[in-house]
Structure formats: structure tokens, C-alpha cells
Amino acid sequence: MSIDKDKIKHVSKLARISVDEKKIEHLTKDLSSIFKFIEQLNELNTDKVEPLSSILNEPLRSRKDEINDGKIRDKILENSPKKNEEFFVVPKVIE
Amino acid sequence: MVGKVMTREKGKYLIEGEKGKWEVVIGLEVHAQVSSNSKLFSGSSTKFGAEPNTQVSLVDSAFPGMLPVINEFCVQQAIKTGLGLNAKINSYSVFDRKNYFYADLPQGYQISQYKNPIVGEGKITLDLPNGTKTIGIERLHLEQDAGKSIHDLDPSNTYVDLNRSGVALMEIVSKPDLSSPDEVNAYIKKLRSIMKYLGTCDGNMQEGSLRADVNVSVRKEGNKELGTRCEIKNVNSIKFMQMAIIYEAQRQVELLEAGKSIDQETRLFDTKKNETRSMRSKEDAHDYRYFPDPDLLPLNLNKELIENIKKNLPELPDQKKERFINDYSLTAYEANVLVSEKEISDYFEEVVKTSDIKLAKNWIIGDLFALLNEKNISISQSPVTAKKMSQLIDSISSGVISGRTAKEVFEIMKESGEDPNKIIERKGLQQKSDPKELEKIIEKILTENNDKVEQYKSGKDKLFGFFVGQVMKISGGKANPQLVNQILKNKLKK
Numbered sequence: 001m002s003i004d005k006d007k008i009k010h011v012s013k014l015a016r017i018s019v020d021e022k023k024i025e026h027l028t029k030d031l032s033s034i035f036k037f038i039e040q041l042n043e044l045n046t047d048k049v050e051p052l053s054s055i056l057n058e059p060l061r062s063r064k065d066e067i068n069d070g071k072i073r074d075k076i077l078e079n080s081p082k083k084n085e086e087f088f089v090v091p092k093v094i095e
Numbered sequence: 096m097v098g099k100v101m102t103r104e105k106g107k108y109l110i111e112g113e114k115g116k117w118e119v120v121i122g123l124e125v126h127a128q129v130s131s132n133s134k135l136f137s138g139s140s141t142k143f144g145a146e147p148n149t150q151v152s153l154v155d156s157a158f159p160g161m162l163p164v165i166n167e168f169c170v171q172q173a174i175k176t177g178l179g180l181n182a183k184i185n186s187y188s189v190f191d192r193k194n195y196f197y198a199d200l201p202q203g204y205q206i207s208q209y210k211n212p213i214v215g216e217g218k219i220t221l222d223l224p225n226g227t228k229t230i231g232i233e234r235l236h237l238e239q240d241a242g243k244s245i246h247d248l249d250p251s252n253t254y255v256d257l258n259r260s261g262v263a264l265m266e267i268v269s270k271p272d273l274s275s276p277d278e279v280n281a282y283i284k285k286l287r288s289i290m291k292y293l294g295t296c297d298g299n300m301q302e303g304s305l306r307a308d309v310n311v312s313v314r315k316e317g318n319k320e321l322g323t324r325c326e327i328k329n330v331n332s333i334k335f336m337q338m339a340i341i342y343e344a345q346r347q348v349e350l351l352e353a354g355k356s357i358d359q360e361t362r363l364f365d366t367k368k369n370e371t372r373s374m375r376s377k378e379d380a381h382d383y384r385y386f387p388d389p390d391l392l393p394l395n396l397n398k399e400l401i402e403n404i405k406k407n408l409p410e411l412p413d414q415k416k417e418r419f420i421n422d423y424s425l426t427a428y429e430a431n432v433l434v435s436e437k438e439i440s441d442y443f444e445e446v447v448k449t450s451d452i453k454l455a456k457n458w459i460i461g462d463l464f465a466l467l468n469e470k471n472i473s474i475s476q477s478p479v480t481a482k483k484m485s486q487l488i489d490s491i492s493s494g495v496i497s498g499r500t501a502k503e504v505f506e507i508m509k510e511s512g513e514d515p516n517k518i519i520e521r522k523g524l525q526q527k528s529d530p531k532e533l534e535k536i537i538e539k540i541l542t543e544n545n546d547k548v549e550q551y552k553s554g555k556d557k558l559f560g561f562f563v564g565q566v567m568k569i570s571g572g573k574a575n576p577q578l579v580n581q582i583l584k585n586k587l588k589k
Binding site: 010014065067075077088089 | 137139140146148151154155164165166246251253255387389392
């Protein structure tokens, strides 16, 4: 996989990370060499290997359908940069 | 919009363009809220209508280090729904992260199922005016709901309520087998009915328990290839779905006939303007970068669990319909109507437990449904309960009142919910069913109208109605009609 400038811009936009235009050149080179290193793994033949979703070999733990959480509005809102008594307040987002 | 012409040839829905006829191809992604007490991955309540942000845990608001733990009941509900859709249950499924940024999605991703959903292919049978049609189900998967953004409380800010955040949803994806707004209506209703029978989703569209994304494309009549589709996001009523489809299909036909192409894109339906428009902000959003959620292990279901749920499935609409046709000699139409909602079928069965079947079906499908429509209420809110309906029907079967008087009694019950027997008693509506009393009245009428009796005997049959009318007039409409007919026939023979 080749990493070019557009890819860097696209990925940074998706991740909401602003990237300084001056640094893009450097980042492109850096990421390309990282990818090149990782892509060595592609040399292995994995045709008959199931993709691994987890390294833990145990069943998914579950819980009963009981209400035992919530009702902590003040705590939830406490760290919000902007709020009122009831809601998180964010810049207007409307289609 | 010009040329808005639709035809329904042999039940087929076509758009008549300037350059030929076009078919509409529709697929639905229904988001159904799982009926559960607590959320999919946390112990906060799912109850509708609570104070903002009071049903939010640290997991739902995505505080650092919080880990999701799956609600086993939600898993069972998904399996149950899958079985109700005649679908394959996958013993192995995986939870993935679907990444996108939005103010009401605190995690920055939605936990969903992508490559390995819990339920695979199934089907739903629709009863349409010209027969049945099978609609394929592509898959059903479990996912989290997002929070709610409120835009109209403040001119410059959006308020965010996370009460819905993390509530379990089943996304049910149909194959592109639907071909008209009417079929969409039938599909949503059938799907909702199945889930209500199963108790897996309450189907309440006003409260947002059932929403759909609608995929629409068009193609020249008879063409086998699918056209480019547009996805209309988050439509929350059947009526709006139908309006959106009609608009969108027409828009696409116009573009194609003008030699333009359709952009595959996400659109929203503006209910006020009755039009769909592009959601430009979603352009990048299709790059969701799914990957297995490292906080959750794969979900393995054992056969016993699935078998156990299967064994305990309730009777579903299609089975109930068969039984109603066989046990109560109903027509397919009547059975369809009566099983369309579980509450209606329960009402019917309670009435026919003690009362006449034929009267019961006619009164429920006729008068009761008219009442529900008129008052815009559900059958469970009906002032005329199943028990009272039974009493009313019994008073007809036993001859206490005539069918016509019963309508009068029903009018009163409709408003007051009063016991029918009390109304009959209070208003003195009991039929005169004493043959001797009726005979007296009849003899009097015949003597007073001797000339007409002669005319009748010489062949003027129509006069029979006149005599019946006279009896009814004198008895104040309370004479038992069958008895009156019988006595009159006897008297006039002599």
C-alpha cells in the first residue's frame, strides 16, 4: 500500500486530526516506511488461516438484563466543556 | 415536478416517463429497538421519555477505560426475531467498530456487526391484494443506537441527550425485492407485527422504536440489472417512507431520461417540503473503517440455546392465520385482518370463546374497526372491551335485541363504554318476542288494512314489506323480526 499526500489528508480528516501542511511531506515518507516494514507480513501464506478477532480463547462474558446503572447526570456532564443543567451543549450541527 | 404519472397494471407499480415505463426497486434497512430493560452493553435503563441524560452510564458516555458487557437478553431477542423471520442463526458472530464522528456518538464509533452478523438470510411473506409475495431478508445484526441531537432549543447550539446512546437495535436488511410504496407499507406492517407477536420490539414508530433507511433505484420495465441506488436516511413513518419513495423514484427517472446519471449517495427526506435532498456532509462518511472491537470477544451461540428459543416461540401471524381459516371458517381476507395485530387476534379469540363466530367477525371487522378508526385508538384502548362485545353479540344470538337495535346499543357503548345489558334494560330495548303479543298486533293491522290483504293474496307480493313495516312502527321497532315474518306468513296464507 502506497501512502501519498492525499491519503494523509484523507485519513487525518477522518480522524479529525489537523496536520500542518509543512509536515505532510515528512509524514508521508515516515508512514510509507512503516507500512513497508509491516507489509513484510504479506509474504506469509495465510490462505487457510481463519482471521483472528481476539487472542483470548474464552467465551464472551454477558450480563443479565437488569437496570443497575445511570441516574448520574451530574457526573456525566461534569467534564463537558460546555453544558447546561440537562444537556451537553455543542456547536450547532444541522443538515 | 412534471410527468408525475403512476400506473398500476395488474398490480404492478410503474412510473410512466416520457421515454417509457420504469420500475422501482426498493430495499429497506429497518432499525428496530430491542425490547429490553437495559442497554446492549450497559445497565442503564432504556425507558422512553426520561429526563435528558438520566439514563446514561459511564459506558454509554464513553468515559476512558469503560468496557462494554453484552446484555444476554438482547442476544436472545435477536435470535428470536431471526427465527420469526425464518432465518439462519449464525452460531458465530463478531462485533465491529463502525467509525464516524458525530456529536451524539460519544465513542466516535458505533459497535455494530459487519462481516459476521448474528442472523443470516430469511424471508417474510406479504399478503397483497393480488396474492402473496415473498421478500428476502439479507441479514439481521445487533448494534448500538446513538444519542439524540436537539437543534431547536437554542439558536446557536445543539443540545445532546445520551439517553438513547447504547440502546440495542436490530438492523434488519431486506433484499431489494420491494417494488412499490404499497409493498413497503405491507412489509413494514408485517415485520412489525411479527416482532410484536414475538415481544422483541414494540414497533412504536412515534417513539422511534422503528425507523428505516430506504434504498431506492429505478430501471426500465423488464430490465434485470439494478440501477444506481440512493439511500434515504432515517425515515420514521410508513407514510413518509412512501412519500420519499414516490419523490425519489420520480427524481431518478427525470435525471435518467435527461441523459444524466444517478450519484450513489445518502439523501434525507424533508417532510415539510416533501422532497429528498443530498446530505453532503455524509460524503466521507462511507469510509467507516470497520474492524473487530477489541473490547468484545466473538459471540458464540450454542445449539441448545437456539433450540430452546425455537421451542418456546409463540404462534406467529402466518400460523395463526392458517388456524383461524381452519378453525373458524374465516376467509383469507378476514383472517389476515384479524391476525394483523396480536391484540386484535386476542380480542377476537376472547369474543368467540363464548359467542357466535359469524357475528363476532362481522362486528369486529365492521363496527369495531370503524370505531377505532374514528377515534384513532388501538384496540386495547377500545371503550367496547371484548367482554362487552361478547355480551352484545349474545343478546343478538339469543333474540333479546335485533341486529338493528344492537347498532343503537353499540353507539351508546362507543361513547360511554357502558355494559350493553344495562343499556338494553335502561332503554327498554328488549325485543317483543312473545308470539301472543305479536299476534295481537298483527291481527289488528291485517283487519285495519283489509284491502291490502286482498291485493297481497291476489299476487302483489311486495306488500309483505308494508305489513312488516307496520308491525315495527306499532312496536316501536322492538318486534322480533324473525317471529314477525313467521306469524305474518302464516296469517296471510289462510
